[in-house]
């Protein structure tokens with residue numbers, strides 16, 4: 001069973017976004033560089049088809065740079081104007097995005113260009129808007145559902161940005177995707193069991209980033225199983241409950257928070273190859289890869 005989080009406000013936000021669409025000129029979709037497939041919303045892929053779309057691999061500073069490079073090559077969507085890697089908006093990145101918006105809106109004389117900024121919860125939409133505006137106009141926070149409604153930000157250069165609440169979609173077809181969304185912080189804490197997410201992430205890191213685990217948690221002997229890893233972290237971080245038993249939920253919470261913050265290292269949780277393999281187990285018509293990533 002994967003993790004499902006699609007509260008009423010997300011359904012409403014999706015509806016509001018679709019209603020606004022006829023007025024929108026450009027869509028900026030932020031996806032998470034650590035999980036480019038799992039963070040691409042198939043609903044957005046569908047509705048963005050007729051619009052100029054700038055896709056940004058955000059939080060690239062937290063992702064494995066080698067894997068991000070592979071993803072950038074792999075994201076080959078002809079409708080998408082450009083795929084950029086971005087982290088908290090360096091000056092060059094921000095002016096690149098601004099120039100793209102200006103060139104895409106060049107033929108709109110006398111009317112402002114509406115740029116809709118969309119993406120999953122907590123991916124960095126409001127942070128990007130603040131960087132583009134050059135001041136703090138949108139509230140940000142390291143948890144999902146900080147932005148509650150659409151907010152317009154007039155850049156006074158002919159461009160109006162629209163910040164939107166983060167949205168997920170009704171059914172995340174790939175179960176592993178839902179764990180990856182939870183591990184990276186797109187799903188509200190109250191909707192997940194850290195132990196379950198921790199077990200998922202532990203397996204992936206044991207298989208793909210054992211050296212990072214060793215460096216961070218200093219093992220004399222490498223744990224072989226996911227539970228062993230969480231228990232080891234529990235002992236190292238003093239997560240002991242009644243009778244000296246390891247509190248796995250607390251250990252997993254620490255592990256996931258360290259993973260999210262980048263303290264364990266620059267880690268990506270999926271590769272195009274892995275997604276291709278996983279997609280074989282989904283019905284072809286339901287796989288997102290065709291719609292969202294070209």
Ligand SMILES: Nc1nc2c(ncn2[C@@H]2O[C@H](COP(=O)(O)OP(=O)(O)O)[C@@H](O)[C@H]2O)c(=O)[nH]1
Nearest residue numbers: 059087088121122123124125126127140141142
């Ligand atoms: N490391 C890192 N953190 C980021 C980046 N962009 C945003 N954040 C952080 O991610 C959290 C969520 O950002 P926010 O803009 O509120 O996300 P939103 O829910 O999509 O609007 C905040 O703590 C930001 O500081 C980035 O590129 N790199």
Ligand SMILES: [Mg+2]
Nearest residue numbers: 125126146147
């Ligand atoms: Mg926001």
